[in-house]
Amino acid sequence: MLTKAVFFDRDDTLLRDNGYMYKIADFKWIDGAIPALTLLRDAHIPIFIATNQGGIGKGLFTLEQMQAFHNHLRAEALRAGIPITDIAFCPHHPDAVIAEFAAPCDCRKPNPGMLQMLAKKWQIDLSASVMIGDRQTDLEAGTRAGCTSLLLTSETDLPSLVSEAIKIIDTEK
Ligand SMILES: [Zn+2]
Known part of the structure; x- marks a missing residue:
């Protein structure tokens, strides 16, 4: 049986963005x-994040620095009683200076690659799920x-958008 989920953008959606x-x-x-996020936790709907992190390709910060930041994000969520199931990121950027992150990719939003990857990994029914x-x-x-x-x-x-997402997901049951 497939899971229904909510996917969030990270910067300026869950976190206050200050640029890279x-x-x-x-x-x-x-x-x-x-x-x-508490509304989702209480509704037993798994929480995912899909974030473009082209700053990695641009050499502004490293994969390791981003992972440490994401570990902190997940720890802060857990401190509030909220598990974040997984975080997908795209390290690529059209202006990348690091060659391995320069190629066009299918993960940088607006491409759907990160959501498709998460769906495969976690058995998610995308057609019954919501992106915010x-x-x-x-x-x-x-x-x-x-x-x-x-x-x-x-x-x-x-919170209002998430309430709407929960209604959409419940309708799909
Ligand atoms: Zn990418």
């Missing part, structure tokens, strides 16, 4: 992130993966 963020000192949830992000590229990645996509704007807040 990798320092643990810069870690900060956006308002409403913990209440929103603050950019059109997030919506496009979600839609191309077959998910319902919800846009976070200044007029919406994350």
